[in-house]
Structures are given as structure tokens and as C-alpha cells.
Amino acid sequence: MHSFGYRANALVTFAVTILAAMCSLASLSDNFNVPTPTADVKVLNINWFQKQPNGNDEVSLTLNISVDLSSMFTWNTKQVFVFVAAEYETPQNALNQVSLWDGIIPSKEHAKFWIHTTNKYRFIDQGSNLRGKDFNLTLHWHVMPKTGKMFADKIVKSGYHLPEEYR
Amino acid sequence: MGWIGESVESIRSLQIRHLLTQIVSLGMIVTSALIIWKGLMCITGSESPVVVVLSGSMEPGFKRGDILFLHMSKDPIRAGEIVVFHVDGREIPIVHRVIKVHERQDTGEVDILTKGDNNFGDDRLLYAHGQLWLQQHHIMGRAVGFLPYVGWVTIIMTEKPIIKYLLIGALGLLVITSKE
Structure with a gap:
């Protein structure tokens, strides 16, 4: 009855149960955090804007991104993945989301920063619809926990406008 | 007698x-x-609700041996989500982040481009030859939850089959010989 195997089994089962309970509690505690992020994205320059030989429009932008995501961090946060995407509608597509820049924030100390950058990923349309196009820039974040549920949300900045002519 | x-x-x-x-x-x-x-x-709603991360392409978010819980809802795929997808001609599914989405006006079909957080370029080199986008049917699920280290058990068992057989043998023996 009280053999070695029996006791070892009971011990391991108990340890795993406690560990699972603590992981779930850590994940649940994230819900008590009410984040107050701030973000500002500016398009400083249209570097060039052209039609590719295959007919797709491509544009190169210079962006200024300043964010404060330090309120995202709790004790269960491993890192926050942040990215800026251009979002717009075309006659062909109900939604186009093109990621322009992204970064990984490893800790709370690095969560308030600004960056001056050209688009990291190519801003290419499916077709030739970008001349004179209005688009939104959305700052998305994706909170990756040490354990448990992942969170994501975004701030939408609207009112950006591409030039009428290629340059 | x-x-x-x-x-x-x-x-x-x-x-x-x-x-x-x-x-x-x-x-x-x-x-x-x-x-x-x-x-x-x-x-x-996912054909494999739990997957083990096998590569370091999503580091430092997901390391080798971490496990992910997948969910496949009716919601459309959006940029920034971490999805698990199949590529034609590859047996092992890949866990990467969506960076571009183009959703059709009339049919609602989506073109998706993915990238690993730790990789330099996007995933077009990993896709089947000549494939530029993923479609909805390639997606197995999106990651919603995360648990570190637990997946090492399966990694060790697949890479060192002897340990698997020893473990199964020992458990079988235990069940058969136990008196309770």
C-alpha cells in the first residue's frame, strides 16, 4: 500500500497539480492589469512610389513611431511584440493589411521609445490602387506571457494619404 | 485429491x-x-489542438520545446496573429506570425504572408515552389495559449525512441503487476 512507487506517484501528481494551478493563476492575474498605451505614428516622407513591372504598386515610406507600452508589462509578461501595419480597402480587396515595421520589446524598461525608420517590409499592393489612396496606420501589440493566455490589441491612426502621382 | x-x-x-x-x-x-x-x-475546432514548437524561428517568444494551444474559430485571420500552417510537400507544420493579409471583396478568400519573428526574411522560401501566399485551407489554427518546456517530453521521445519504448514498457509492467 505505502510502497515507494505509490508515494512517488502521489508526490508527482501533487506537484504537477500545484504547478498547473499556479500557471493558471499567473495567467488569470493578467486580467487585473488595465493597460493605458499611447502611440503616435507619423509619415515623414514618401521616398519613392512606383509601379512594378508586374503591375503592382510599391511605395517606400519613412516613419516616425513613438510608443509607450510600459503599462502592458506584468509579472507574467515575457515580451511584447509590436508592429505597425498599413490598412486600406481597394475595389478588389475588402481588407489589405501590410506590416511595415515590427519590433520585440523585451522588458518594461525598453517599452517607451521612438524610432525613425524606413519601412522594414515592402509596401506592395495587390494591383495598382495606391495612387491617391487613403490608408490607416495601426499600431498592434501582441503580449506574449511567461505562461498562459496571449493578449493582442491595437491603436488605429487614420488620415494618411498617398500621392496622386508616382515619384 | x-x-x-x-x-x-x-x-x-x-x-x-x-x-x-x-x-x-x-x-x-x-x-x-x-x-x-x-x-x-x-x-x-483545430485538427491538432496542441503543438510543440520544434524550431527557434519564433525566439525569444517561443523556444524549442514550448507548447502552444491552438484555436480555430470562424473569425478571419488578421495580421499579427501567430498561426500554425501546413505547406504542401512538407510534413511538419510551421508556427509563424502573419505579416500581410489581403482579403477579397466578393469571395472573402484571404492571401496570407507569414514570417518567423527570429527570421530575417518572410516565409516565401519555405512555401511550396512558386507559392506566394497561404490560403485559409493551409491554416491549422491560431495560437491562443502558451506553456513553456512541457513539449520537451515529446521531443525527447521522438528523437530517442529507446526512451519511449522503455517508458511504455515500464508503465505496462507497472499496470500489469500492480495489485490495487
Whole structure:
């Protein structure tokens, strides 16, 4: 009855149960955090804007991104993945989301920063619809926990406008 | 002499009953594991509700040996989500982040481009030859939850099959020999 195997089994089962309970509690505690992020994205320059030989429009932008995501961090946060995407509608597509820049924030100390950058990923349309196009820039974040549920949300900045002519 | 035969007979029948009970309880363990897995498949809507991260392409977010819980809802795929997808001609599914989405106006079909957080370029080199976008049917699920290290058990078992057989053998032996 009280053999070695029996006791070892009971011990391991108990340890795993406690560990699972603590992981779930850590994940649940994230819900008590009410984040107050701030973000500002500016398009400083249209570097060039052209039609590719295959007919797709491509544009190169210079962006200024300043964010404060330090309120995202709790004790269960491993890192926050942040990215800026251009979002717009075309006659062909109900939604186009093109990621322009992204970064990984490893800790709370690095969560308030600004960056001056050209688009990291190519801003290419499916077709030739970008001349004179209005688009939104959305700052998305994706909170990756040490354990448990992942969170994501975004701030939408609207009112950006591409030039009428290629340059 | 009759009573000896009788007692031998009773012991033998006892052993057969014991053996049968053990087989049944072993079967219960196996089937309940199967029920849990299939139940999770129904709840999450994903053909594999739990996946183990096998590569370092999503580091430092996901390391090798971490496990992810997948969910496949009706919601359309959006940029920034971490999805698990199949590529034609590759057996092992890949866990990467969506960086571009183009959703059709009329049909609602989506073109998706993915990238690993730790990789330099996007995933077009990983896709089938000539494939530029992923479609909805390539996606197995999106990651919603995360648990570190637990997946090492399966990695070790697939890479060192001897350990797997030893473990299964030991467990089987334990079940068959146990008295309770």
C-alpha cells in the first residue's frame, strides 16, 4: 500500500497539480492589469512610389513611431511584440493589411521609445490602387506571457494619404 | 485429491480475472486519453489542438520545446496573429506570425504572408515552389495559449525512441503487476 512507487506517484501528481494551478493563476492575474498605451505614428516622407513591372504598386515610406507600452508589462509578461501595419480597402480587396515595421520589446524598461525608420517590409499592393489612396496606420501589440493566455490589441491612426502621382 | 484440483482451479480462475481486470484498466487509460484529445479537437475546432514548437524561428517568444494551444474559430485571420500552417510537400507544420493579409471583396478568400519573428526574411522560401501566399485551407489554427518546456517530453521521445519504448514498457509492467 505505502510502497515507494505509490508515494512517488502521489508526490508527482501533487506537484504537477500545484504547478498547473499556479500557471493558471499567473495567467488569470493578467486580467487585473488595465493597460493605458499611447502611440503616435507619423509619415515623414514618401521616398519613392512606383509601379512594378508586374503591375503592382510599391511605395517606400519613412516613419516616425513613438510608443509607450510600459503599462502592458506584468509579472507574467515575457515580451511584447509590436508592429505597425498599413490598412486600406481597394475595389478588389475588402481588407489589405501590410506590416511595415515590427519590433520585440523585451522588458518594461525598453517599452517607451521612438524610432525613425524606413519601412522594414515592402509596401506592395495587390494591383495598382495606391495612387491617391487613403490608408490607416495601426499600431498592434501582441503580449506574449511567461505562461498562459496571449493578449493582442491595437491603436488605429487614420488620415494618411498617398500621392496622386508616382515619384 | 479432489480438493487440491479445486483450489488449483480457483487460483487459476483468479489469475485470469486479475489479468482481465488489468487489461481492461489499461484499455481505459488509453481510451480516456483518446477521448480527451478528440474532445479538445471538437472544442477548439483545430485538427491538432496542441503543438510543440520544434524550431527557434519564433525566439525569444517561443523556444524549442514550448507548447502552444491552438484555436480555430470562424473569425478571419488578421495580421499579427501567430498561426500554425501546413505547406504542401512538407510534413511538419510551421508556427509563424502573419505579416500581410489581403482579403477579397466578393469571395472573402484571404492571401496570407507569414514570417518567423527570429527570421530575417518572410516565409516565401519555405512555401511550396512558386507559392506566394497561404490560403485559409493551409491554416491549422491560431495560437491562443502558451506553456513553456512541457513539449520537451515529446521531443525527447521522438528523437530517442529507446526512451519511449522503455517508458511504455515500464508503465505496462507497472499496470500489469500492480495489485490495487
